[in-house]
Amino acid sequence: DAGITQSPRYKITETGRQVTLMCHQTWSHSYMFWYRQDLGHGLRLIYYSAAADITDKGEVPDGYVVSRSKTENFPLTLESATRSQTSVYFCASMDNGGGTEAFFGQGTRLTVV
Amino acid sequence: KNEVEQSPQNLTAQEGEFITINCSYSVGISALHWLQQHPGGGIVSLFMLSSGKKKHGRLIATINIQEKHSSLHITASHPRDSAVYICAVRLPTASKLTFGTGTRLQVTL
Numbered sequence: 414d415a416g417i418t419q420s421p422r423y424k425i426t427e428t429g430r431q432v433t434l435m436c437h438q439t440w441s442h443s444y445m446f447w448y449r450q451d452l453g454h455g456l457r458l459i460y461y462s463a464a465a466d467i468t469d470k471g472e473v474p475d476g477y478v479v480s481r482s483k484t485e486n487f488p489l490t491l492e493s494a495t496r497s498q499t500s501v502y503f504c505a506s507m508d509n510g511g512g513t514e515a516f517f518g519q520g521t522r523l524t525v526v
Numbered sequence: 527k528n529e530v531e532q533s534p535q536n537l538t539a540q541e542g543e544f545i546t547i548n549c550s551y552s553v554g555i556s557a558l559h560w561l562q563q564h565p566g567g568g569i570v571s572l573f574m575l576s577s578g579k580k581k582h583g584r585l586i587a588t589i590n591i592q593e594k595h596s597s598l599h600i601t602a603s604h605p606r607d608s609a610v611y612i613c614a615v616r617l618p619t620a621s622k623l624t625f626g627t628g629t630r631l632q633v634t635l
Contacts, residue, residue: 444621446622448625454627455612456612456625505569505623514574515561515574515614517561517570518568519567520569
């Protein structure tokens, strides 16, 4: 199916564990983004990527690592999960150029206990 | 101060009412997006605007670039319109979006 998909949809992990959230898009969009959504903060950018092998930090990158070896995949890894990383994570993609829509995945609800 | 401000933060309306949600921003932009998020749901793009006005069904979005302001209107509101509506702007020199904190709309029968 065409679109942008995230997995898993729900995840509970323990403090200190490494966890990877997956994001896959089928349109070959240039740009991909990871956001976290917390009450009172709206959506905040963690990392983004302009193309394969090009990534850059967003607003709140500490504690996260990303990679983009293929255009269609943009995994987000929490190297050592902390309770403050409990959040809903959204992946998004957008094609190149200033006049394109953004498409969002369904979100991953991560709880760190 | 946030670069993107939305008002109101919360809005309750009765079915059939005309609804307006406002978004103001403080920087020059290349585009403005309106997004919808249902409770527990994903985020859906409603509109992308760089000038003027767009309409889709009962939804209308307008933007005034000079005043750095956009509005989202919902005509003949319905309970299924209950959601969080999010405004986001795209800067001319960047691909990333900057988001408002959203407007929570509840439409009652």
